Amino acid sequence: MSQSSEDLASPWNPVPKGLEGVIVANTMISKIDGKKGRLIYRGYDIQDLAGNVPFEAVAFLLWVGHLPNPLELDTFRKNLAEHRHISSDVRSFLEGTPHEADPLVVLRTAVSTMGLRPTKKDSILEDGLNLASQFPIILSYFQHMRNDEEIIEPRKDLGHASNYIYMLTGEVPSKEHEHALDSYLTLLADHGMNASTFSARVTISTLSDIYSAIVSAIGTLKGPLHGGAPSKVWEMLQEIGQAENVTPWLKERIANKERIMGFGHRIYRTEDPRSKILKKLAKEIANPDTFALASLVESEARKLLQEEHPDRPLDTNVEFYSSLVLNAGGIPTDMFTATFACARSFGWVAHIMEQLADNRIYRPDSEYVGPLDLSVPKMYDAKK
Ligand SMILES: CC(C)(COP(=O)(O)OP(=O)(O)OC[C@H]1O[C@@H](n2cnc3c(N)ncnc32)[C@H](O)[C@@H]1OP(=O)(O)O)[C@@H](O)C(=O)NCCC(=O)NCCS
Known part of the structure; x- marks a missing residue:
């Protein structure tokens, strides 16, 4: 007799999806x-x-x-x-x-x-x-x-x-x-x-x-979901194009359960502090019309996402205004993530x-939730 995965999944030891809240190292960085x-x-x-x-x-x-x-x-x-x-x-x-x-x-x-x-x-x-x-x-x-x-x-x-x-x-x-x-x-x-x-x-x-x-x-x-978002933010702004398209564009994506790029974060439950500074920088160097459109997308998306997810604040993350700063700096759109890597290489x-x-090999464990004790079908029996 075999056990089903449901029999084996332990309700007492749930695995935090995406390792949320799991501390894997002490760091001073x-x-x-x-x-x-x-x-x-x-x-x-x-x-x-x-x-x-x-x-x-x-x-x-x-x-x-x-x-x-x-x-x-x-x-x-x-x-x-x-x-x-x-x-x-x-x-x-x-x-x-x-x-x-x-x-x-x-x-x-x-x-x-x-x-x-x-x-x-x-x-x-x-x-x-x-x-x-x-x-x-x-x-x-x-x-x-x-x-x-x-x-x-x-x-x-x-x-x-x-x-x-x-x-x-x-x-x-x-x-x-x-x-x-x-x-x-x-x-x-x-x-x-x-x-x-x-x-x-x-x-x-x-x-x-x-x-x-x-x-x-x-x-x-x-x-x-990590560094690939800023070019997608830029593409989103290009697709929206003008102020009157902002609300219908966002409403359609949110109704289809699509993610709005440049919003949300695993750790921040308020605005990403990097986003605030990048917004100021974008205001200084980006095209004023693009900046105005991005600000409108920010406020409208925040409002609509709040209605959809009242328990989870979804504010702009680092990628949203990065896209404006990088574009104004002369970086090609398809190099936004690679430019992110130029910065993050120092952190890595x-x-x-x-x-x-202070090394020890990372070797976590997993909770096996599959079946056990299955019998190999007769067609694979070598003694047959
Ligand atoms: C950053 C991100 C991956 C964090 O993911 P996470 O902590 O695992 O969050 P979850 O995937 O558990 O999302 C929780 C809820 O918020 C929703 N949500 C999260 N970010 C969202 C977004 N940008 N637009 C719309 N809904 C979003 C999810 O759909 C989910 O809804 P549900 O509970 O109804 O299923 C996520 O916010 C995201 O995909 N953002 C867009 C991509 C982006 O900007 N990435 C750059 C990160 S710096």
């Missing part, structure tokens, strides 16, 4: 307060960091644990700039890449290619510098290659944000645009135990290598370092 809508990096509120502290100093904070003094900051900046070159392996890979490929998939495969010849120094810091410095280069090379344009080589005298925009567009960004992209990088650099960070930590916990861990993280970031590397400093 970042903390999210979902009720108050706060995000803290190693003790500092992101409201105080974004736009005030240069992104390179925030990256140093995440990796090293304290804000750098002027000498440390200068050295770290130089180190990042010195690593702005790709290997011949990565270059050959990019030259053979189909032009229509998704830039995030190109980035993921380029990181795999980097892992063919890991750095001889065998140091996570060296590998981290290599990875984080080269993400923007890989993307801008690909952008020019797919458009049959001349490659724009990196400049060592520019900051991380400026160099990326320069390499993509051929123009050094204005102070306003540099400030917006620098703040964007800070806001997106880390975010607790998000899905891609967890992937990176699981992979490195087996004592695999950093390139494999970052490949896992990029693959996880790709989905629209910080978590990889933290995991390795």
